[in-house]
Amino acid sequence: MTRILVLGGTAFLGREVARQAVTAGYDVTCLARGSAPPPEGVMFVAGDRDEDDGLHAVAGHRWDAVVDVTLHPVHVHRAVRDLETDHWVFVSTANVYEPGAGLDESAPLLEPFTGERMSAMEEYGPAKVACEEAYRQSGRTATIARAGLIGGPGDVSGRSGYWPWRFAHPVHPGHPMHPMHHHEYGEAGQRAEGALPEVVVPDDPDYPTALIDVRDLAGWLVRAATEKLDGAYNVTGPTVPLGQALAAAAEAAGSRARPRPIPPARLAELGVSGWMGPASLPLWIDDPALRGFGTLDTRRAVGSGLVTRPLVETFRDVLPFEEARQDPRRCGLDDADEARVLREA
Numbered sequence: 001m002t003r004i005l006v007l008g009g010t011a012f013l014g015r016e017v018a019r020q021a022v023t024a025g026y027d028v029t030c031l032a033r034g035s036a037p038p039p040e041g042v043m044f045v046a047g048d049r050d051e052d053d054g055l056h057a058v059a060g061h062r063w064d065a066v067v068d069v070t071l072h073p074v075h076v077h078r079a080v081r082d083l084e085t086d087h088w089v090f091v092s093t094a095n096v097y098e099p100g101a102g103l104d105e106s107a108p109l110l111e112p113f114t115g116e117r118m119s120a121m122e123e124y125g126p127a128k129v130a131c132e133e134a135y136r137q138s139g140r141t142a143t144i145a146r147a148g149l150i151g152g153p154g155d156v157s158g159r160s161g162y163w164p165w166r167f168a169h170p171v172h173p174g175h176p177m178h179p180m181h182h183h184e185y186g187e188a189g190q191r192a193e194g195a196l197p198e199v200v201v202p203d204d205p206d207y208p209t210a211l212i213d214v215r216d217l218a219g220w221l222v223r224a225a226t227e228k229l230d231g232a233y234n235v236t237g238p239t240v241p242l243g244q245a246l247a248a249a250a251e252a253a254g255s256r257a258r259p260r261p262i263p264p265a266r267l268a269e270l271g272v273s274g275w276m277g278p279a280s281l282p283l284w285i286d287d288p289a290l291r292g293f294g295t296l297d298t299r300r301a302v303g304s305g306l307v308t309r310p311l312v313e314t315f316r317d318v319l320p321f322e323e324a325r326q327d328p329r330r331c332g333l334d335d336a337d338e339a340r341v342l343r344e345a
């Protein structure tokens, strides 16, 4: 039986990889510290990779493939040193590339990080480059999966959930503490006292977005593990203009709210940024250097079996997760900011 070790497996992507691998009938072990439970049906082994002997409990076994999501080169050095496997699957990122548009896997990479553990976001891309190099130089085959933005159920960042959530819960500009709900505007789409509700969106409809559903990425990673796909692969969703992506979010939410496009410069004046963080509009960023992030050339992954579902499906499925979340979203405008921007823009 095919034996797969997932280093991680208790969080968003690694967990979905483990879940799908179990469902496909593979023998799956997950090693993590145990911050959250792994999926049912896996063998869970507790281990802390920050410790030099953190992989002790899974060393001495032979694995058909090891899947790793780490950010820290020292974790990779220890995996290469301690584990016996035929094949690695390393989840990397599009942040390894020097900024550009339409990049394929041969595009130039950033200089690798030389430290053991990354600690600041500027080190993220370089740290992943160093991790990639360590796996590629291990003498075994390695799938290097360079993922773009990952979304769908379980996306705690809120970057994929914000837009369908906001379209499902537009605010009334005069009453920020009273978000509107579907029942407040009927089939005709008219609110008793006025026009359709509005949602703040960047006036940048052609901005190229790309989002991959965690379930599609995980499915491809399991395939990469069992087929031992060797080399680098850009693995993200197709490029979709922002205007179309937001229309898909509104459709997924069954919303009649209308987008209210606001020029990026005005958003900045109102304290609204892009991508992530407090008062930010996700899937988008007003930075020419990052405009190519959603334009990766994914033909190699598609040619090796990557199938991505329509964006509207991801938005539809992430909405209940977003509506049920207890922890604060790490992006988007809260109701007070949304109302303020609608009033002041």
Ligand SMILES: NC(=O)c1ccc[n+]([C@@H]2O[C@H](COP(=O)([O-])OP(=O)(O)OC[C@H]3O[C@@H](n4cnc5c(N)ncnc54)[C@H](OP(=O)(O)O)[C@@H]3O)[C@@H](O)[C@H]2O)c1
Pocket (backbone or CB within 6 Å): 007, 008, 009, 010, 011, 012, 013, 014, 015, 031, 032, 033, 034, 035, 036, 047, 048, 049, 050, 054, 068, 069, 070, 071, 091, 092, 093, 094, 147, 148, 149, 150, 151
């Ligand atoms: N989100 C995005 O849009 C995006 C975009 C591009 C690429 N990526 C990449 O996609 C991957 C996401 O993976 P994910 O969602 O599964 O991971 P994650 O949220 O980064 O979680 C890390 C996993 O590793 C485990 N872990 C962390 N520190 C550990 C330690 N010291 N010892 C042992 N285990 C440890 C965690 O479990 P415990 O806490 O239980 O130990 C968890 O299972 C990452 O590689 C990320 O860089 C993400």
